[in-house]
Amino acid sequence: MKPDAPRPIPVTWRRKDLLGIQELSAEEITLLLDTARQFKEVGARDVKKVPALRGRTLVNFFVEPSTRTRTSFELAAMRLSADVVNISASSSSLVKGETLKDTALVLQANNVDIIVIRHGSAGAAQFLAERLDSSIINAGDGAHEHPTQALLDLFTIREKRGKIAGLHVAIVGDILFSRVARSNIWGLLKLGARVTLVGPSTLVPRVFERMGVRVVRRIDEILEEVDVINLLRIQHERQRRAYFPGLGEYVSLFGLTKERAHRLRSDCLIMHPGPINRGVEIDSDVADDPKHSVILDQVTNGLAVRMAALYLCDSHRGDHDAIQTNRRATA
Numbered sequence: 001m002k003p004d005a006p007r008p009i010p011v012t013w014r015r016k017d018l019l020g021i022q023e024l025s026a027e028e029i030t031l032l033l034d035t036a037r038q039f040k041e042v043g044a045r046d047v048k049k050v051p052a053l054r055g056r057t058l059v060n061f062f063v064e065p066s067t068r069t070r071t072s073f074e075l076a077a078m079r080l081s082a083d084v085v086n087i088s089a090s091s092s093s094l095v096k097g098e099t100l101k102d103t104a105l106v107l108q109a110n111n112v113d114i115i116v117i118r119h120g121s122a123g124a125a126q127f128l129a130e131r132l133d134s135s136i137i138n139a140g141d142g143a144h145e146h147p148t149q150a151l152l153d154l155f156t157i158r159e160k161r162g163k164i165a166g167l168h169v170a171i172v173g174d175i176l177f178s179r180v181a182r183s184n185i186w187g188l189l190k191l192g193a194r195v196t197l198v199g200p201s202t203l204v205p206r207v208f209e210r211m212g213v214r215v216v217r218r219i220d221e222i223l224e225e226v227d228v229i230n231l232l233r234i235q236h237e238r239q240r241r242a243y244f245p246g247l248g249e250y251v252s253l254f255g256l257t258k259e260r261a262h263r264l265r266s267d268c269l270i271m272h273p274g275p276i277n278r279g280v281e282i283d284s285d286v287a288d289d290p291k292h293s294v295i296l297d298q299v300t301n302g303l304a305v306r307m308a309a310l311y312l313c314d315s316h317r318g319d320h321d322a323i324q325t326n327r328r329a330t331a
């Protein structure tokens with residue numbers, strides 16, 4: 001199925017910050033996705049750069065490790081002609097005991113326009129957003145939200161399947177500690193998808209059903225019925241005790257093996273936010289299967305989505321119509 005044709009969305013972006021998907025309306029999410037579609041076209045040009053954020057400065061402030069998100073935000077800012085500085089925890093004065101607030105005030109004193117922050121504590125991005133004039137983009141805060149990951153997942157589903165409403169999406173694995181899962185659940189439900197969570201009771205407690213999703217305990221229950229299957233990594237770094245007996249048992253109950261992948265519908269999309277633990281949540285051959293796997297498309301689309309997030313949050317400074325501005329931004 002071909003993706004929907006572009007159509008104007010009658011909303012204006014008024015937010016200074018992008019902190020989570022929970023707070024966004026379906027119209028705002030759709031505006032972000034439509035803006036990303038326009039910016040994706042920039043990546044196909046010989047000169048992959050537009051002047052939309054010329055004169056703006058952006059700090060990539062990553063207190064937790066990252067490959068995809070950090071690279072993608074840096075490239076997105078460069079393609080929008082912003083000036084970019086990267087700060088990591090180990091190379092900052094955080095290691096000398098400086099607080100997050102003081103670090104952020106130092107950035108603001110340098111007139112930084114946009115701060116992209118990844119932090120191990122839920123609420124870190126909101127903490128900065130409430131105290132600084134700079135736009136704050138949440139690149140992952142603890143187990144709370146990872147909004148641009150959800151947006152790139154939604155973008156990829158819409159691009160590949162032409163729609164999101166009415167699709168059945170399974171999210172498998174460590175939901176309890178996953179900011180990716182929470183942001184995806186909010187986004188998918190707001191855009192009209194059906195969501196089933198799959199995992200052991202320790203990692204997928206029934207309390208998630210209150211969000212409006214179904215919870216099942218075995219991956220074998222859902223293989224034949226889903227349009228999208230999103231495998232999540234076990235987040236050992238956030239777990240303080242053992243949540244399942246061992247990796248062998250986990251693979252036998254929840255791993256997307258080659259045998260299980262054969263039972264998926266012919267048009268089912270296989271997704272993973274990365275980084276992948278090959279042979280655990282997903283078999284290596286399944287992750288690389290060009291027929292079903294869209295894992296690298298997710299990475300590619302992350303760049304366009306992050307260009308859209310940076311561009312729209314910066315646009316709050318002027319009360320202009322986002323659609324008009326998008327046309328100028330991608331010219």
Ligand code: CP
Nearest residue numbers: 066067068069273274
């Ligand atoms: N998906 C994701 O956030 O990956 P990174 O940790 O590499 O940024």
